[in-house]
Amino acid sequence: MRSREMAENYLKDARIILEETETMFDKRVFHRVIRLCQEAVELALKACLRIVGIEYPRSHDVSDVLTENRDRFPAWFRGEIRDLAEASSWLAEKRGPAMYGDEVGGIPASRLFTREDAEQALNYARKVVGLAFRLFKEFYE
Numbered sequence: 001m002r003s004r005e006m007a008e009n010y011l012k013d014a015r016i017i018l019e020e021t022e023t024m025f026d027k028r029v030f031h032r033v034i035r036l037c038q039e040a041v042e043l044a045l046k047a048c049l050r051i052v053g054i055e056y057p058r059s060h061d062v063s064d065v066l067t068e069n070r071d072r073f074p075a076w077f078r079g080e081i082r083d084l085a086e087a088s089s090w091l092a093e094k095r096g097p098a099m100y101g102d103e104v105g106g107i108p109a110s111r112l113f114t115r116e117d118a119e120q121a122l123n124y125a126r127k128v129v130g131l132a133f134r135l136f137k138e139f140y141e
Contacts, residue, residue, distance in 0.1 A: 003050050004140055010047035011136055014040040014129050021122060030118040031109035034098035037121035038091035044125075044132035045088055048073075051139050061092035074138065080131055087124035094121075 017040040024032040042060055049056040049065060052072040056062050063085035070078045094113075101109040 007047040007050040007136060008140075010043040010050070011129070011132055014043040014047070014132065017043070018125055018129055021125065025118055025122065028115070029110070030113040030115060031098045031101075033118035034091070034094050034113050034121045037125035038095045038098065040125045041087050041091050041128045044129045045084060048077075048084075048132050048135050051135055059092075060095055061088050063088040063092075073135070077131065077135055080127075084128055084131065087128050091121060091124060 017036050021033050021036040021040070024030075024036060038060070042062070045062045045066065046056045049062065049069075052069070054065060054069050054072060056065055066081050066085050066088070070081050073081070094117075097112050098109055101107050101112060
């Protein structure tokens with residue numbers, strides 16, 4: 001399914017969410033940085049899939065769909081798919097704990113993540129959102 005308006009909206013939301021992560025990082029609320037980066041990456045990657053006409057799964061991790069459909073993307077984007085898939089998987093894995101903490105161990109989310117975790121999440125999100133906007137511009141502008 002190709003839908004310029006939907007993809008554009010996802011990307012705008014991803015950019016706004018990414019801006020929110022900067023505030024959370026400055027406030028040292030690292031679990032929120034993780035959570036917000038995951039949302040931004042999920043939206044950005046689903047926008048990429050929409051752009052090239054791939055119906056994405058209703059799950060938070062789209063790494064398999066990206067990898068399986070790499071030939072649908074331009075060459076420059078295909079060269080980034082491994083990193084994009086890694087970002088999707090890494091952040092999706094941390095999504096629940098960043099929201100709820102470790103319920104079994106009784107550890108709140110605020111104690112699970114470090115500055116380094118938040119920096120990694122931000123690096124992933126910045127890269128993914130940037131590449132997604134580039135793909136959008138290439139297809140539609």
